[in-house]
Amino acid sequence: MAGRPPGPVLMGRLALLHTSPVHIPVFDALRDEDHPALELRHFVSEELLERARAEGPEAVADGVRAMLDRAVADGAAAVLCTCSTIGAVAEAARPGVPVLRVDRPMAAAAVAAGPRVVVLATVESTLGPTVALVEEEAARAGSPTAVRTLLAADAWDHFEAGDMDAYAHAVASAADSVTDADAIVLAQASMTPAQHLTTTAVPVLSSPRPGLAAGAAAVGMVGAAGGA
Incomplete structure (x- = not known):
């Protein structure tokens, strides 16, 4: 039954x-x-x-x-x-x-994508902790990884003004400037909407x-x- x-x-x-x-x-x-x-x-x-x-x-x-x-x-x-x-x-x-x-699962996914990782942030204080996290996950996986950073400082002004659409487009524009990487990490959860606006061929990863x-x-x- x-x-x-x-x-x-x-x-x-x-x-x-x-x-x-x-x-x-x-x-x-x-x-x-x-x-x-x-x-x-x-x-x-x-x-x-x-x-x-x-x-x-x-x-x-x-x-x-x-x-x-x-x-x-x-x-x-x-x-x-x-x-x-x-x-x-x-x-x-x-x-x-x-x-x-x-952001830890995202960092692990970035390392798995390849050795060239770009950490994209809109707040400078986020860059150091996120780079350290990606490097930690790379060491854990035993994968040589080169991490570089990109700061979209102008985007944060839109965030503080409450214009989330302009914020997302500014982040997407910054991501679109990256062509020589295996993964782009969106370092802040607030950046996630940009993931669907980018035109870059590089995989763009978000954390939420x-x-x-x-x-x-x-x-x-x-x-x-x-x-x-």
């Missing part, structure tokens, strides 16, 4: 640490498309990015830890940091649950979808292990 079809697999709660509220609808939409049983809770602190840009990511370590502790107290089984500038600081905090960088998938997997593994 056939049983009932299985329902959705329930997962634990995934907290997302953002430095801009613009990311909330993006990740909610991805959750609805790819992980409908996943419960998300969003924590936003724009001040963390502002200070990290001015003083360096390590200057906000205490603030990041405080946000992570809030997420854990709220019941998070894992935390996904969506800001590339503070991602390494978040990973190092160890609040008692897994903390993932949204693979990053959220990694977060969902972490929550599922924690739940299966009884919260360990």
Whole structure:
């Protein structure tokens, strides 16, 4: 006798640490498309990015830890940091649950694409942490990788003005100038819409979808292990 079809697999709660509220609808939409049983809770602190840009990511370590502790107290089984500038600081905090960088799966995919990787950012403070991440993934894979950077500083003015369409087109224009690479990494989650506007033949990689998938997997593994 056939049983009932299985329902959705329930997962634990995934907290997302953002430095801009613009990311909330993006990740909610991805959750609805790819992980409908996943419960998300969003924590936003724009001040963390502002200070990290001015003083360096390590200057906000205490603030990041405080946000992570809030997420854990709220019941998070894992935390996904969506800001590339503070991602390494978040990973190092160890609040008692897994903390993932949204851009790590993207960095691994860039390394797998070939030895020439361009890191494209609109905020200079993001370049160093993202380059270090790509190099870390290259070392892990044992793949010689040459990483170079490209800063689309003019695009950030559009972001701060709230003109996300102009922002995306400015990022896409910068990506289109790259021809001699195996992969272009969009270093900030906010840059993702440009992925669909570029005309370059070089693969353009973004972080939200693979990053959220990694977060969902972490929550599922924690739940299966009884919260360990």
